[in-house]
Amino acid sequence: MEKEQHTHIVKYKTYVIVLIALLFMTFASVAITSINLGPYTVAGALLLASIKCVLVLLIFMHLKFDNKFYGIMVASVFILLASVIFITFLDYLYR
Amino acid sequence: MSDTVIRNHEPNYLEYQGRYKGIFAWIFSTDHKRIGLLYLYSMLVLFSIAAILGLLMKIELIAPGKTIMDAQTYNSFFTLHGITMIFLIVVPGLPAVFGNFFLPLMIGAKDVAFPKLNLLSWWIYILGAAVALSAQFFGDGPPDTGWTFYAPYSFRTGTNMLPAVTGAFILGFSSIATGINFIVTMHRMRAPGMTWMKMPLFPWALYGTSWIQVLATPIVGVTLLMIVLERTMQIGFFDPALGGDPILYQHLFWIYSHPAVYIMILPAMGVISEIIPTFARKTIFGYKAIVVSTLAIAFVGYFVWGHHMFTSGMSGTALYTFSILTFLVAIPSAIKIFNWVATLHKASIDIQTPFLWALCFLFVFMIGGLSGMVLGALSANVHLHDTAFVVAHFHFIVFGGTGYAFFGALHYWYPKMFGRMYDKGWANIGLAVFFTGFNTLYLPMFYLGMIGMPRRYYDYVEEFHGPNIVSSFGAMLMIAGLVIIITNLVRSARKGEIAEADPWKGKTLEWTVASPPTLENFAEIPVVTKLPYDYE
Ligand code: HEM
Ligand SMILES: [Cu+2]
Numbered sequence: 001m002e003k004e005q006h007t008h009i010v011k012y013k014t015y016v017i018v019l020i021a022l023l024f025m026t027f028a029s030v031a032i033t034s035i036n037l038g039p040y041t042v043a044g045a046l047l048l049a050s051i052k053c054v055l056v057l058l059i060f061m062h063l064k065f066d067n068k069f070y071g072i073m074v075a076s077v078f079i080l081l082a083s084v085i086f087i088t089f090l091d092y093l094y095r
Numbered sequence: 096m097s098d099t100v101i102r103n104h105e106p107n108y109l110e111y112q113g114r115y116k117g118i119f120a121w122i123f124s125t126d127h128k129r130i131g132l133l134y135l136y137s138m139l140v141l142f143s144i145a146a147i148l149g150l151l152m153k154i155e156l157i158a159p160g161k162t163i164m165d166a167q168t169y170n171s172f173f174t175l176h177g178i179t180m181i182f183l184i185v186v187p188g189l190p191a192v193f194g195n196f197f198l199p200l201m202i203g204a205k206d207v208a209f210p211k212l213n214l215l216s217w218w219i220y221i222l223g224a225a226v227a228l229s230a231q232f233f234g235d236g237p238p239d240t241g242w243t244f245y246a247p248y249s250f251r252t253g254t255n256m257l258p259a260v261t262g263a264f265i266l267g268f269s270s271i272a273t274g275i276n277f278i279v280t281m282h283r284m285r286a287p288g289m290t291w292m293k294m295p296l297f298p299w300a301l302y303g304t305s306w307i308q309v310l311a312t313p314i315v316g317v318t319l320l321m322i323v324l325e326r327t328m329q330i331g332f333f334d335p336a337l338g339g340d341p342i343l344y345q346h347l348f349w350i351y352s353h354p355a356v357y358i359m360i361l362p363a364m365g366v367i368s369e370i371i372p373t374f375a376r377k378t379i380f381g382y383k384a385i386v387v388s389t390l391a392i393a394f395v396g397y398f399v400w401g402h403h404m405f406t407s408g409m410s411g412t413a414l415y416t417f418s419i420l421t422f423l424v425a426i427p428s429a430i431k432i433f434n435w436v437a438t439l440h441k442a443s444i445d446i447q448t449p450f451l452w453a454l455c456f457l458f459v460f461m462i463g464g465l466s467g468m469v470l471g472a473l474s475a476n477v478h479l480h481d482t483a484f485v486v487a488h489f490h491f492i493v494f495g496g497t498g499y500a501f502f503g504a505l506h507y508w509y510p511k512m513f514g515r516m517y518d519k520g521w522a523n524i525g526l527a528v529f530f531t532g533f534n535t536l537y538l539p540m541f542y543l544g545m546i547g548m549p550r551r552y553y554d555y556v557e558e559f560h561g562p563n564i565v566s567s568f569g570a571m572l573m574i575a576g577l578v579i580i581i582t583n584l585v586r587s588a589r590k591g592e593i594a595e596a597d598p599w600k601g602k603t604l605e606w607t608v609a610s611p612p613t614l615e616n617f618a619e620i621p622v623v624t625k626l627p628y629d630y631e
Contacts, residue, residue, distance in 0.1 A: 077310060080397060087398055087416065088346055094410035 010059060018059050025052050039093055046085065050078075105618075107514065107611040125210035126614060131196030132512070133217050138184050138192065139581070141224065145179040146574065148172045153536070153570035156563050159555050169553035170239035171254070175231065177242030182263050183224055185497045186355055189362035190273055190308075191220070193504045194301045196512060198277060200605035200612065201295050203286025203621045208279040212272050219269040227262025230255045241551060243352075244319070246333035246344035250326040257326065260319045267316040270358075274308030277301050286604070288623035292386075295603045295627040296379065299386050300365025303393035307354045307361075311397070315351030318344070342407050349400035357396040359493060361389060363500030364431055367453050370507050371435050372628040373601045374450035375442035379628050381434045388427035395424045405476040414473055421471035428464055432457065447599065448522040452503030455530050459495030463488060466541065481551075484544025487537045495533070502526075505584065510594030514611040517587035525583060529576025535569025603627055 029048040058064040108128045231237045234255035321332045331337025333344040372379045401417030466488040539562035548559045597606040
């Protein structure tokens with residue numbers, strides 16, 4: 001979209017680091033299920049998934065280098081979904 | 096219009112000859128105006144079927160016991176009626192018909208951002224409708240769960256659930272595609288000079304709506320998919336016997352379906368915000384307040400879904416939270432009512448059919464909204480949940496809100512869409528009959544609910560008989576009104592008087608082009624310098 005986009009070439013090294021981080025977190029989210037955290041199991045899984053998601057969005061999908069406005073849009077969507085999940089848990093945690 | 100003569104050289108969008116002929120010139124057209132009409136015709140057919148089902152249900156309820164149908168038929172009727180009215184008509188309705196037709200015209204664009212995606216949305220809509228309706232004819236009998244598909248019944252019932260659920264799932268994609276299309280159109284294609292704060296209010300309403308369509312629809316898609324998996328593979332999401340939680344279904348369903356009621360009502364409010372200033376000959380009171388309340392409704396509307404679940408056995412904390420949030424969301428709606436009424440204050444009003452529809456909208460929408468407040472109170476809700484009161488409430492809101500706005504929009508933009516004017520006398524008579532019938536039909540249902548008549552039953556005890564007779568009579572009157580209204584509109588599309596480009600003296604951009612508009616809408620893209628409702 002923006003003209004100067006092609007100037008932001010991400011180094012291969014960065015990609016590899018992100019890839020390793022993503023793989024690490026994938027294993028972590030599997031490993032974490034063996035510990036019984038009670039209701040916080042979901043919180044743990046969601047937290048790891050969100051971090052992964054943010055990494056993909058920022059680096060692989062170039063959100064970091066794009067117009068700030070798109071960043072704001074994506075962030076609002078995150079906040080919205082987080083609030084919806086939080087409110088759902090007002091039921092599950094206190095039932 | 097001084098340049099009508101020049102414009103007449105170019106064929107309008109109805110006459111335009113493209114690559115295809117006959118019906119293919121329509122079903123393969125990427126012109127946003129033709130696509131809008133495709134939706135309009137599809138919906139008129141579906142609406143007529145569903146309205147007749149409603150009438151048949153009311154005839155069944157004219158007396159206790161079996162009158163014209165048995166219990167199972169009644170159950171399948173309210174299911175089909177609900178699925179059709181909600182998923183096929185009021186959710187897509189205003190954006191798909193009037194959004195498609197008028198969004199580009201109102202922001203000074205030649206089409207939407209992705210015309211082919213737009214046509215695809217219509218095809219997906221037809222596919223979804225066909226799949227959903229096929230449930231009536233194949234397999235083990237028509238679905239009987241109600242349009243809400245509540246678990247665990249929806250995977251225990253022997254009836255033909257899968258096509259209905261799959262159809263609703265497919266329809267979601269149509270909704271999402273339209274939402275994305277409109278968002279991009281508004282971001283990218285506003286005419287030069289039309290800043291966000293110079294955009295008319297119907298596009299603004301569509302903007303809020305589109306975001307809900309894009310963000311909420313996937314949730315119901317996933318939820319419906321979960322039902323399919325549960326029914327076919329016995330995965331225990333919702334069935335307690337398999338370790339699932341039926342209340343989770345209700346959460347997921349209403350996380351979509353409550354925002355969906357704002358998909359229905361926001362564009363309706365947008366329509367009213369167009370009609371009122373035009374006939375009041377005045378700029379709208381508090382333009383910015385309306386914009387902000389539109390966005391606020393779209394946002395806060397996400398957080399109130401639990402008010403459909405007050406009696407489901409949710410935690411106390413959740414109950415209080417949802418009740419408070421429900422009361423909060425009423426504030427931005429009320430702001431709009433005050434804005435509209437304030438616009439009328441000291442205006443020199445031109446009383447025409449679309450304006451009368453808007454006035455009737457204000458009346459029924461207020462009753463619907465206030466009854467919603469009653470239902471939002473925890474204690475009252477325990478008594479009223481799943482009674483006729485709820486049915487009255489949502490018909491006042493959904494039919495009274497979106498339905499009235501739809502007909503209001505149709506009467507307002509009709510001369511632009513077809514280049515002809517309907518018979519105003521018959522239009523007003525139709526409205527009067529319809530409005531009387533509507534109130535006779537639904538007002539008694541408030542009372543019936545309060546004295547305890549449950550919804551979704553084909554039978555009732557003798558105590559409820561009187562009000563039910565009144566209500567069923569109202570249904571017949573209302574249908575008569577609808578017949579007058581629709582006949583008048585259909586007839587006038589060919590036989591009506593030729594309409595001028597701006598019959599109502601409207602100020603928004605769609606009134607600056609010929610009626611009906613040419614294929615490209617604007618010979619030259621306009622430059623906007625003024626606010627949208629500049630009557631001063
Ligand atoms: C046109 C004439 C209409 C009539 C006579 C009518 C009548 C009825 C009746 C009798 C019921 C069933 C009540 C029960 O559960 O026992 C019903 C349910 C319902 N109607 Fe209508 N209605 C009409 C129009 C509409 C419109 C325009 C909409 C949507 C905008 C609509 C949406 C619904 C919904 C969602 C239900 C609930 C289905 C359910 O959950 O059981 N109706 N209607
Ligand atoms: Cu709701």
